[in-house]
Amino acid sequence: MRTLFFLLQKEFRQIFRDRIILAMILILPTMQLILLPLAANYEVRHIGVSIVDHDRSVASQQLLRKITATDYFNLVRYTNSYPDAFTLIESNQTDVILEIPEGFERGLVRENEQTLFISTNAINGVKANIGAAYLNRIIMDFNADLRTELLSDAKGHVQPLIDVRTIDKFNPHLLYHVFMVPGILALLLTMISVYLSALNIVKEKELGTIEQINVTPITRLQFISGKLIPFWLLGFVTLTIGLLVARFVYGIVPEGNIALIYLFSGVYLTAVLGLGLLISTVAETQQQAMFVAFFFMMIFIMMGGLFTSIESMPQWAQWLTYLNPVRYIIEVMRLVILKGAGFSEIRFHFLVITGMAIILNSWAVLKYRKMA
C-alpha cells in the first residue's frame, strides 16, 4: 500500500510538472465541448436554390414566392438559362436547380398536366435527397393551392390532401446540441484517457527510466495501478468539467441520476485506461503507441454511433459495434442524460464494460514484463 502511495506521488508530480499536458486536459475539452456541438449540425436548411424560369408567368412567380418564403431555401439566382444555373452547381454556390418549362402556366390549363425539372448536386446523397423532398413538398402545396383556386367553382372534384404532423419525442425542438453534447463528452473522455495512458509507460521505456522501476521490488500489479489511478482521477475531472459545461453553456440538466453517470464512467475509465496501458506495454516507441492508439480510436469513434447512427449500419457492422467500448458510453450518456434511464436500463452496458475492464487490465498486467 505504501509502495503504491509513493508510485502515485511520482506519477502525479510528473503530470503536474508538465503545464501543457495539464492545460490540454483542462482547457481543450472545455473548448471542444463548446465549439463542436455548434459545428456538428446535420440539419438540412438554407439550401441554395436557383430557379431557371423559362415561363415568367404569374404561376411561376407564385411558385418562386412560395419557395423563398420558407427558411429551408435561399434563392441564389433567378435566371432563364440552365447552363448559367449549372455553373453555380459546379462552383458549389447552389445545391438545387428548379427548371420551369416554357408555357408552364398555359400548358397546365390546356393539357391539365405539367412537369417541373429538379436537378440537385448529389455529392452528399442524403442532403440532396432531403432537399429534393422539401422542394417537392412545396411544389405539391403550390399545386393544391392552385387547384383550390381554379376548381373553386367546379363541382365533383374533391382533391385528396393528407396533412402530416410530426411529434419529436425526447427532444421536441430538434436541438442538435442536446444530441451531440453527451456524445462528444463521452468521446473526449475516451480520447484523453486512451492517449495519455498509451503514451505513459512507453515514454519511460524510451527514456530508460523504466529500468529503474524494474529493479525495485514493485510488483506488476502495483506498477499498473500506479499508472492507472492518476489518469482515472483526471478522467473524473474531465467528466465534471464536461457536465458543468453542458449544464451552464447548453442548459442540459441530466434527466437521470448523476451518480449513475459517475458510477458507469468509473468502470468505463478503468476499461479504456486498461486498453491504453495495454498498448503502452506492447509498443516500443511513443510514435508507435500513438499510431496504434489512434488506429483503434478512429475505428471506435466512427463506429460509436455519434456521427452516424448504428441502426443505419449493415447487420454485420452492427454486431461488430458490440465490441466497441465507445458505443456503450455514448448510449449510457444519452440514456441517462436525455432519457432519464435508471440502473435497470443500463445493466447490460454495465456488465459488458465491467467485463472489458477486467480483461483489458489483466491483459496489461500480464503483458508487462519487468525486463527491458
Add this chain to the structure above:
Amino acid sequence: MKQLYTFVRKEFLHVLRDKKTLLILFGLPVVQILIFGFALTNEVKHASVFIRDEAHDDASRALMERIDASQVFDVVQSGPANLDLIIPSGFAHDLSHGGRATVQIITDASDPNRATTLSTYLTAIIADHQLALSELQGIPYLIRTTTRFTYNPQLKGAPNFVPGVMALVLMLVCVMMTSISIVREKELGTMEILLVSPFRPLMVIVAKVIPYLLLSVVNIISILLLSVFVLGLPINGSIPLLFSMSILFIITSLALGVLVSTIAATQQVAMLVSMMGMLLPTLLFSGFMFPIENMPLPLQLISNAIPAKWYYNIVKAVMIKGLGMDAIMKEAIILFGMALLLTAISVKRFKVRLA
C-alpha cells in the same frame, strides 16, 4: 546534394524500421475507406415503422401498403420502432369528403439527424401517395416533378467521403508524423548532433519531410485505387491535376507539422496538439461530415482557415465533377498562399539552438 541524399536515407531508415507504425500508416487509409464504404452509411434502409391504424379502411390500408413497399421502410406489427405513424379513425371519409385528412408521425428525436431524415422520407412517401390518389381521381392541373441527382445518381456515400478521407489521412500522416519525429530527436538529444553538423538546418527539415511526402503519395494512390476498383467511383477529372493539388496540400500539412514541432517540447505535447488542434478541426470544418453552411457565422469564418476545407473542395471538383484548373483557381491560390505562409513561419521559428 550528396549530403541531402544521406540525410533522406537516414530518415527513411527511421521510418521503415518501425514496422508496426508503417503497417498502420498504410493500413489506415484502407480501413477508413472500407469502413466508410461499407459500414458507415447515412443512407436509410429498412427503418422500422410501426403503424397504429385506427381507421381500418381501404384508404389506410393502401397507404400502409405503399409504405411497406418502399425500400426505406419496413412496417412492423409491434414496437419498438424507429418511427410511429398514427392514422386516425375516419381516414378514408376525411380524404374523400373533406378532402383533407391528417396523419401523425412520432419520431425519437434524441437523435435529431435520424429523426428528421426518417420523417422527411416518410412524408415524401405519403406525398407520393397523395399524388397517386389525385391522379387516380382524374383531378386536373397536375404538376409533376422529375428529379435528377447530378454527380451521384444512386445517392451513394462514396462521392462525399472519399475526398474527405483523403484530406484526413494526408493531414494525419503529415502533421502528426513530422511533428513527432522532429520532437523525438529533440527529446532523445539526437537533434543536437544534427544541428552541429555542417549540414544547414533548413536541409535538416527538408530531409525530415521528404519520406513523409512519399508516404503520403503512396497513400493517395492506394485510396484512389480502392475507390475506383472497390467502391466503383471513377476519377472524372485530370489525374495529374489531382496529384499536383494533393502535393500542394501535403506540403501545407508538412509545414504545419514542422510548426507544431517548434512549439512542442515533448512527443506527448506534439501528439496532443496535432490530435486535438489539427485532426478534430479538420474532421469538423472541412465540410465532409457536417455542412459548413449550417454553422454559426464565426465558425464559418474559422473554417476558411482550415487548409483541409479547400483541399476537400478541390478534390470534389476535380475527381467527382471532372472540372479543370479554372474551376478551382480560387481554392488553389488560397492553398498555395497557406503553404507559403506556413513554410515561412515554421522555417523562421525552427531553432538552430536547443534550450
